[in-house]
């Protein structure tokens with residue numbers, strides 16, 4: 395099958411979060427299963443184009459015309475990468491915004507990206523199925539089913555839309571309709587209108603043939619008011635077309651046996667290397683070596699409300715009384731950066747933080763920490779806790795979304811389980827959970843069992859890729875009856 399991925403970020407070219415890992419791992423797994431996969435991304439700062447295929451695509455955005463190009467990048471492991479190239483829109487310091495907030499022209503930037511995606515299909519590479527991701531490419535199904543409904547080349551293309559995070563919908567003021575070049579007839583309740591705003595994701599949820607999200611539990615959660623972010627009704631209406639498919643892991647990138655970014659490789663058979671990694675990690679965070687004797691909790695995260703840091707703020711005083719050390723890597727909302735900086739100042743011998751994005755350090759934390767903390771308020775899938783399992787770094791998580799689907803609570807009685815989970819979004823519950831983990835840590839035999847349980851788990855992409863293929867096939871079948879009677 396020929397599969398086109400349309401996404402706003404993807405490794406090895408661009409990344410702000412887990413979406414980029416998925417846009418690297420899933421295409422590779424599909425390619426390995428014998429499919430032909432092409433990934434279309436915006437060309438951001440530093441991305442190199444090897445050849446220009448279309449030097450000017452005319453895109454009408456309201457009363458303005460823009461002329462982005464389409465170029466091809468270097469293929470990676472058999473997957474071909476193409477770029478929408480409009481430097482004024484995409485060659486910026488960041489992907490979606492800077493310290494002052496989201497870029498004010500995000501509606502136009504990603505409307506253009508989605509329009510060029512359709513031109514790409516018509517002029518460069520026609521797929522059998524299109525797979526869009528999040529709000530930034532959610533206009534693709536809407537455009538195909540409305541403005542391109544009579545376009546003989548693309549009108550019957552099936553589209554799958556994956557929701558990686560319902561918290562980000564692409565919401566813009568009503569005036570955006572004009573600036574993205576869409577008619578007011580699409581500013582209705584059954585298209586883009588959402589409580590007086592334009593909602594890109596809603597358009598995709600309504601017009602895609604199939605919807606997926608990145609864990610089974612999150613697929614259920616987003617149909618409820620608590621997690622639906624106002625779109626629960628729209629999603630419930632399409633429940634028969636919604637599937638939860640868990641993200642996988644590219645163990646070629648994330649495994650302690652071969653990771654080139656960590657101090658010493660190790661495996662479940664010999665965890666000595668993990669000690670060397672802990673020592674190296676403490677040094678990287680400038681924490682004294684005496685912390686080798688304490689359990690070390692690692693955090694790698696975007697510092698945003700979703701990730702549960704207000705709970706950590708709530709229990710910081712109690713946590714500091716425990717005999718433990720913490721290293722945190724992340725960037726985001728100023729209040730959480732301040733929280734971690736404050737803790738690092740106050741408990742400088744045991745707590746350290748690095749504000750920023752640093753892939754090498756993320757690997758060092760996975761390898762060198764004893765526990766990985768993810769107390770998310772909600773979590774569509776979450777990748778770090780799955781990486782942690784493979785590194786023998788025991789996850790401490792809240793039982794929500796993908797965290798609940800991937801981590802089994804350790805039970806002393808059966809010695810089964812891979813981590814520690816708490817249910818209520820509450821500081822006391824988090825503290826109790828961390829204390830249970832600390833208790834288990836004090837018994838090396840028990841701790842080794844939990845590590846080994848986690849390291850034995852297999853979350854490779856193979857099974858998830860097969861589930862997507864089944865869905866792509868269903869999407870193809872779903873398209874046929876609707877175009878019956880037409881010439882194509």
Ligand code: ADP
Pocket residue numbers: 410411412413415694695696723724725750751752753756775776777778779
């Ligand atoms: P989300 O996509 O919501 O941010 P995930 O757990 O799915 O959460 O994925 C996060 C990805 O981004 C992981 O690969 C993680 O290692 C990486 N990451 C997050 N913050 C940083 C950071 N500050 N430095 C390096 N990598 C980071």
Ligand code: GLC
Pocket residue numbers: 411412413416558559608641773774775776777796
């Ligand atoms: C989102 C979610 C995260 C998920 C990732 C990749 O950023 O917050 O839970 O793992 O997308 O699907």
